[in-house]
Amino acid sequence: MDRRRFLSGATLGAALITVPWVTAGTASAKPKGLCALNVSSLTELQKAINQAGPGAVITVNNGTYTVPTGQPISIKGRRGTKDQPITIVAQTGGGVTLNGEQSFVFDDSTGVTISGFNFRQSTTLEVPANCSRIRLTRNDFQLADITGLDWVMIRADYSKVDRNHFHHKTTLGVMLCIEGADDDKMAVGVHVLRNYFSDHTFAGDNGGEPIRLGLSPRALSTAGATVEYNLFERANGDPEAISVKSSGNFIRNNTIRNSLGGIVLRHGNKTVVESNFILGGKEGIRIYGNDHKIVNNYIAGLSSNALVVGSGSVRDHFPGESKESRRGNDAADRVLIAHNTLLNNSSTLSGETKRTIEPRDCTISDNLFVGGNGDLVAMSTTGNFTWSGNILWGSGGDGNIPAGTFRRVDPKLVQGTDGVSRLAAGSPAIDAATLSTAPVTLDIDGQARGSLRDVGADEYSTAAIANRPLTTADVGPGAP
Template identity: 45%
Template sequence: MRHFCLVTATILALVTGPSTASAAQVVRVTSLSALQSAIDKAGPGDEIRLADGSYSAGSAIVIKRSGTANAPITITAEHVGKAEIKGSAGFSFSSGASHVVLRGFKLRHGGSMSVPVGSTHNRLTRLDVQLSGGGNWVTLNGDDTEFDHNVLQNRTIQGVFLQVLGPEKDMAKRVKVHHNYFSNHKFTGSNGGESIRFGLSHHQKYSAGGVVEYNLFEKADGDSEAISVKSSDNVVRYNTIRDSRGFIVLRHGDRSVVEGNILLGRSGIRFHGNDHKIVNNYVHTTADRGIVFGSGNEADSGPDSKLHDRPDRVVVAYNTVVGTTDGIHGDGGDFKPKDCVLANNILQGTGKLVSMPGGSDVKYEGNIVWGGPAGMPSGGYKAVDPKLVQDGLYRLSAGSPAIDAGVGSYPYAGTDFDLQTRSGKYDVGADELLPGGTRKALTRADVGPAAP
């Protein structure tokens, strides 16, 4: 029998019967030239594995081929994190390359990486991203892109870790960003160092339908916005932000949901725009503000405006905000919050717990405050100890006056921050007192390339 060395590839058919021209294959390669050749020939269901090692790319590794929904093309490191791409460029998706999974590489090259408009249903997973160049590191423009279990870390210059855009006059649709670790953005400027930017100002009126969930942010200090949403109809939920100056910010756009996030240290939530729902979030902050009704420099933003839009018809309900000197704050501006609601929140701190500018139009009901002046009309709160107990996070204890004390109808707050279903009359705050409520803040073990 003749033996061939593995200079280019070993091909193993993934079929039990006789091989056919259309059979899916596993192709193992040991060089970038062989990797590019295998990618150029790949068909639906094929898996291309790059052997462990360090590789230097002098030009882009171009992905042109497409798989199918049931048989994607997989381009992967043979072992997660063990195939390193250095040099001046990395992977590049061509327009139309769809149903491709890119997995497991350690990316240390210059330049950036993007999924273009027209490339749909791609997945970027278990990547370790720390690029050596400027600009924004990863840009997702294609519909139905999934970006999960990656780590993006250690940046000192302006630019974002991850941005989601789309066509010039629309947004990428249904992009899902989950179980990623964003760490150590050290840019010291005042703007332009977000961890995630979901749209730009001129995308604000376009519906994206994106989901950002179960991500961990630590030392997200490159901007005051760790997650910056500049498009409409998105969901930001179940994320943990720790030891970061960056907030979750709905900077532009309408009808987004911020739900069930855990914010620890200096972080919080700020919003502009219309018809948002801010529910079931847990904010334990040493900063002076936990949740911020953003300033209004105009009543309603036009499609290309970069000014701050007044919050209209925003509901802030069933959140727990503890440890602040100024729990829920209105930034003011010439245009004050209008037709907004602040309901059934627990606010516990040392300073004025609600501080809204004169002329704000806010309905207050069912809130519980403790430790500082309420800062809202007497009919909108009860000043009573909520009897929180700390088990990692502050939760209700038996006998708390928050139990079954919710008022009004807020069915979209029906899942508490432990991801348990509320029933009957809701408990005030982010926690519903139910057996089995044991959710913790996310840790490194829960996210990134090595997580389950």
């Protein structure tokens, strides 16, 4: 943990403080100008914010603060920088609780970091599109449990949401929304990492996602968001724990454990879903839209569908289409599904029959399908699919995977102390991948693939494992 000491300027009075809650990336050098101030009231906090420039660190003394209705903490016209943000930090992590209708209200600001607070407000915390580079880090979000209340809304480019805990919501509403300006744009370059999403228990069948990345009107907007190293446990408010409704995103190295929800590419194109663990819950990965890459994922022990290649009510979404058409499902076209391990799920690889437009031109290669329930491959109508190099094993049937595109052979999996089953020495999956162009250079463990790649998510290796299923020690306010 970085500890940086900042000496206040003369206008602030002499005070030496320690700010241990703001991690790497907030201040790479000693701040210039207005530097440090401790405040112990909302009035003092507002005055300090109004005077803050690049590199300022405002420490809020521990306590519970009730923000008066109609008088939120305003962050307006503040100009921190990428390397010298304005930082507003709790005296100790989790030591400051903000009650009331609102807390911070952002407007026309850039380069601001908020760290170490317990948010308990009764309205959405929104970062609007006229801001940029806003960081929410090491906070605890348990807003009012009001039906229809979305907790955090990010609309600002290059915002960062990291090392927070979102938890205990029982009603309709999303924990973290990412959208953008107007009705059809997305914020660009948002980074969501090392957060802990737990205990969303809304009992409805829609509208209780931990993360919703876009909306149907924004589907064709390229967000370029990265959602990585987040842990989801008991995320039971929606079948979609990570709901993607925009284009060009990266969903990687997340762990979803014992949850109803999975990863769903509901709208949009060209998203990469890579090296995620989905363990012991219900839903896995479901795909709509075009030109996605689904690689290196490990999906095990689910009570429903591990991997679904979706059919459509429309072939493709396009600019200017009707709202009704845009809300429809876009058939999955030109999707690469490679180097995934699907192990002991109720359903392994499947299609859909409830929509009539078939997925087309997808490649399903070098995956490991192991299970004992039904058919391991149960696709509906498809068009011009390419299959190669897949390995099937277990008492589950072959299903309708094309003959000559797979082997039925024991992959020799051995379960490790982390519960993940990996290839043993002598496995027929070793060096057996068939794709001429490598879709990945590392496996799900972070180990090098090499020139001869193995089938499935794991590359047999004696090197140290860099990435394992995440635990609570890896995420949230206390994360590294």
